[in-house]
Amino acid sequence: MSLEKTALVIGGGPSGLMAAEQLALAKLKVTLVEAKAAVGRKFLMAGKSGLNLTKNEDFESFLNAFYESKSSLELILQNFGPNQVMQWADELEAKVFTGSTKRVFPEAMKASPLLRTWLTRLIRSNVDFKTNWRWIRFGKDSFSFDTPQGPKSISPNVCVLAMGGASWSKLGSDGAWTASLADAGISLTPFGAANAALDINWSEHMKRFFGTPLKSVCFKVDKKSIRGEAVISSKGLEGSGVYSINRDLRQGGELSLDILPDWSQKKIINALKRPKGKQSLNNFLRKVLRLDPLKQSLLREFCSKLPPEPAVLAKLLKSLPLHYVRLRPLDEAISTSGGVAFSELDERLMLKRKPGVFCAGEMIDWEAPTGGYLITASLATGAWAGQYAAKFALEGTADSP
Ligand SMILES: Cc1cc2nc3c(=O)[nH]c(=O)nc-3n(C[C@H](O)[C@H](O)[C@H](O)COP(=O)(O)OP(=O)(O)OC[C@H]3O[C@@H](n4cnc5c(N)ncnc54)[C@H](O)[C@@H]3O)c2cc1C
Incomplete structure (x- = not known):
């Protein structure tokens, strides 16, 4: 009898696929x-x-x-967190391993084998896929689409919206859905680049380092200091170390680099007080501080005239102002902050203004650094929205968790 209930999922990223699977299981x-x-x-x-x-x-x-969204996501991640993600991958024949930084990867490293197995399982569960169908707007109890066969509409019992954030638009996540949600009176937080590279106008002498990893440094924004890595690229600086301080930079924090995080300022001063003799400054810094050519070049990139006083130079090495133009554009970011405000959703992730319509994935206003948090939260919100959408369809107004 429950087969008569219909569910629509809009968006075929990890959150939408997970929501579809939960709905099909129900x-x-x-x-x-x-x-x-x-x-x-x-x-x-x-x-x-x-x-x-x-x-x-x-x-x-x-x-x-997950910063301040952690309270909204706590139950959702308890329901489907890192352990469930690993089990889910295992069930999809994607054997996973945990790397040295606790990050979990499938042994194949890529997504295609896992996605293939997942889609086969979804098709076997009778999920009907319609591609090249773009959701345009809400109708009265329906959803309107542009399709290759012209305009169409679907009137399901429940719907899960899972249309992603607003980066890498060529892959589909273009954030165009915001207009239709705003028209429906749903409050949205403006998108921001999360996990984006820094735009830096490198001078000529830095070109030889393009592609070189910058290791053993701390990225400092105001009082926060995060040890991490980044890669020097033609556009600027990219990598997890930079991504982890994106949010602080968006909030206007000043960025500096500790290029000798394992050395105290006192230890650096003592090393710099050693006799320099006839050595060039480069050689001296290399010997007494083990400063490699990349770090030396960075020092000169951001401070054209190095101070001769050991105490002043030591301070600079511990807090080198990193001048960047801006975060790279939104469309290049790995993920985006902003989207549907949690205040618009109830505990089930159902839109308060649209009973029976749920949201999942990156289109909800949460953000996190790289490290597997993004896919996990997309899967977790997809599972949650799918489970509660199924309850809503089958039991009417299902209770909140
Ligand atoms: C280069 C890169 C590397 C990344 N690496 C990692 C990683 O290693 N680990 C990690 O955790 N995360 C990573 N991420 C982030 C991760 O891919 C996303 O957070 C995740 O895909 C979000 O899932 P989602 O289902 O919410 O949205 P998406 O995956 O963006 O899917 C949304 C879907 O909705 C569709 N859609 C949009 N609008 C409409 C519409 N109007 N009608 C119909 N369909 C629509 C889109 O075409 C798209 O298929 C990476 C991202 C990038 C760009």
Whole structure:
């Protein structure tokens, strides 16, 4: 009898696919609609440099990665957190391993084998996929689409919106859905670049370092100091160390670099007081501080005339002002902050203004650094929205958790 209940999922990223699976498991008749010619394009891109599915760390540390959204996500991540992600991957024949930084990857490193197995399982569960269908607006109890066959509309019992954030628009996540949600009176937080590179106008002498990793440094914004890595690129500086302080930079913090994080200022001063003799400054710094050519060049890039006094130079080495132009544009960011405000959603992730319509994934206003948090939260919100949408369809106004 429950087969008569219908569910619509809009968006075929990890959150939408997970919502569709939960709805199908609850025996609803599920249609998944995707604007692009194929689902999971950003998920496949995520696998290009190693698909980091989750982080194998204690729950409190995991939850803390979500800044102020952690209270809204706590139950959702308890329901489907790192352990469930690893089990889910395992069930999809994607054997995972935990790397030295607790990041979890499938052994194949890429997303395609896992996605293929997942889609086969979803098709077997009778999920009906409609690609090249773009959701345009809410109708009265219906959802309107532009399709290759012209305008269409669907009137399901429940719907999960899972249209992603607003970066890498060529892969489908273009944030165009915001206009239709705003028209429906739903409050949205403006998008911001999260996990974006820094735009830096490098001078000529830095070109030889393009592609070189910058290791053993601390990125400092105001009082926060995060040890991390980054890569020097033609556009600027990219990598997890930079991404982890994106949010502080968006809030206007001043960025500096501790290029000798394992050395105290006192130890640096003592080393700099050693006799320099006839050595060049480069050689001297290399010998007494083990400062490699990249760090020496960075020092000169951001301070054209090095101060001769050991105490002043030591201070500079511990806090080198890093002049950047801006964060790279939104469309280049790995993820975006902003989207549907949690205040618009109830505990089930259902839109308060649209009973029966739920939200999942990156289109909700949460953010986190890289490290597997993004895919885990997308899967977790997809599972949650799917489970509660199924309850809503089958039991009417299902209770909140
Ligand atoms: C280069 C790169 C590397 C990454 N690496 C990692 C990583 O290693 N680990 C990690 O955790 N995260 C990573 N991410 C982030 C991760 O891919 C995303 O957070 C995740 O895909 C978000 O899932 P989602 O389902 O919410 O949205 P998306 O994956 O963005 O899917 C949304 C879907 O909705 C569709 N859509 C949009 N509008 C409409 C519409 N109007 N009608 C119909 N369909 C629509 C889109 O075409 C898209 O298929 C990476 C991202 C990038 C760009």
